Amino acid sequence: MLSAADNDLLTRTGIDTPMGQFFRQFWQPIALSEELMQKDGSPLCVKIMGEEFIAFRNTQGELGLVDSKCPHRGANLFYGRNEECGIRCVFHGWKFDIDGMPMELPNVPTGAQYHETIRLRSFPVAEFGGIIWGYIGATKSEAKNLAPPPMLEMGLLPESHRYVTKKLQECNWAQSIEGALDTSHFSFLHMPAPTVPSNQNADAPADEKRLKWIREDTLPQFSIIEHEAGFVVGGSRMADEGKRYWRAAQFALPSHSTTPSTLPGETYFGYTWVPINDESCWIYTYAWNPERPLTEEEVSKFKGGHGVIAEVDEHYIPIRNRSNNYLIDREMQKHINYTGVRGVAEQDAMIQDSQGRIADRTTEHLCASDIAIVQFRRKVMEGARAVTQGVKPLSALKPSTYTLRSGSYIADEGVEFEQVMLARFGTRSGLVVAKK
Structure with a gap:
């Protein structure tokens, strides 16, 4: 039998837990390919190890995995518009590409600092074996020399x-x-x-x-x-x-x-x-x-x-x-x-x-x-x-x-x-x- 502490170690996968950090060293399935077949199709809610993300396939067929909350006021991007190679928040129109870079910030004046500093966290994503895989242990900009998903x-x-x-x-x-x-x-x-x-x-x-x-x-x-x-x-x-x-x-x-x-x-x-x-x-x-x-x-x-x-x-x-x-x-x-x-x-x-x-x-x-x-x-x-x-x-x-x-x-x-x-x-x- 395990102690209560070891049982918690084994079962808990939140971001602040040892097992959660261990899991985040590996690629994880986030969706079936059939769930995101359509270009500019509906975004998909992804909840994994207690964290919430949005996955979408853009106009070019490229996959994105980003934070679910718009950095402006925290509206959920699941309700957003997947259009013209980006996901647009329907609250105030902020739009981001699959790398989390701002494409349009309509209510922010041109030249304001936000255009240079605002980012939506974006994570590595890959498609293999009819499964879409995400890596949430690091953002795209942080992930260096990342190996491919497991070759099942x-x-x-x-x-x-x-x-x-x-x-x-x-x-x-x-x-x-x-x-x-x-x-x-x-x-x-x-x-x-x-x-x-x-x-x-x-x-x-x-x-x-x-x-x-x-x-x-x-x-x-x-x-x-x-x-x-x-x-x-x-x-x-x-x-x-x-x-x-x-x-x-x-x-x-x-x-x-x-x-x-x-x-x-x-x-x-x-x-x-x-x-x-x-x-x-x-x-x-x-x-x-x-x-x-x-x-x-x-x-x-x-x-x-x-x-x-x-x-x-x-x-x-x-x-x-x-x-x-x-x-x-x-x-x-x-x-x-x-x-x-x-x-x-x-x-x-x-x-x-x-x-x-x-x-x-x-x-x-x-x-x-x-x-x-x-x-x-x-x-x-x-x-x-x-x-x-x-x-x-x-x-x-x-x-x-x-x-x-x-x-x-x-x-x-x-x-x-x-x-x-x-x-x-x-x-x-x-x-x-x-x-x-």
Whole structure:
């Protein structure tokens, strides 16, 4: 268990907190590309780690990320006009470009000092993998030699090979990512009801044989391999004919993860958590296949919710959520699935949200299967403490270390995790090595 002080260190990401300063050393997703497709389109409100910004795409198609408040009287620029390569406050017409430079100050006399001194804070922004990324650790003018956003594999592939979306999660970012790294829970949370003899689950990205092994072996054996961006955790269960079924999941700083079910040739899944505030977060979720384009049938399935991808409305709010008790059906719970809630992502959200808006880790009792959770907390808390001492995370400077894969493999009894990773991915860490 954690002390109350350490729980605060882990969960709080405001600008004046160690974890908040740590997160601000990294690029963060601020929107999906599809939310800002139109030139001179509607500005988008961006709230991240308790701070509010405005994102917009100007007349030339360039992206801007600026403070939400006009420096004149503090009016919100969300209500502004995105026109002729700038965002104009509708209060008194002050207008700024994507770099925060004043373009027009209509009620300020020509030659007045404001024309030279007034600036709207503007932040670095980039587009990669169907996601718009922002860096709020420094303004554009302050950011020097800034590395690109993390090179997630899905962003290196043609658009036809990936599907990217997001969903709202109504709890603290840390307990949600802990739920993803805790792969042992699949033996219960995502299984059929105990009375159902079949091991099929149409919502899970795994076949009946794999689900049978997960269901029958509730005590996987875990191993961890650290790498430059974070670590990969592998859990092995008993399989048929004396084999072991391995499931490996990635964690990359500060809040990226990939799922453990993918076999060679299948589609990979991953997600990135972005704190909105300390009690809610966005989860950017993505599926990608490096070997082929996704089919229309797959994309249709993702839009309706599949695996870690939730079914969401036009505002990316899950259809089954905290406000409606995830549409839990007690008859379904008795006779069909273990939870009475449809969807793997929704089942995860239900149990993570149920821990409270911010989980109280002072009362928990961890066990052997929680090794990835312990390692996750250690990595991010060490990083947060280091930033307060002026030590910046090296992984933020090495975007290529984020091109990671994870998934499943069947090996003989006694084969070590490192050999499993080498056999499955060609590298001990799961890092994808570019072909020459």
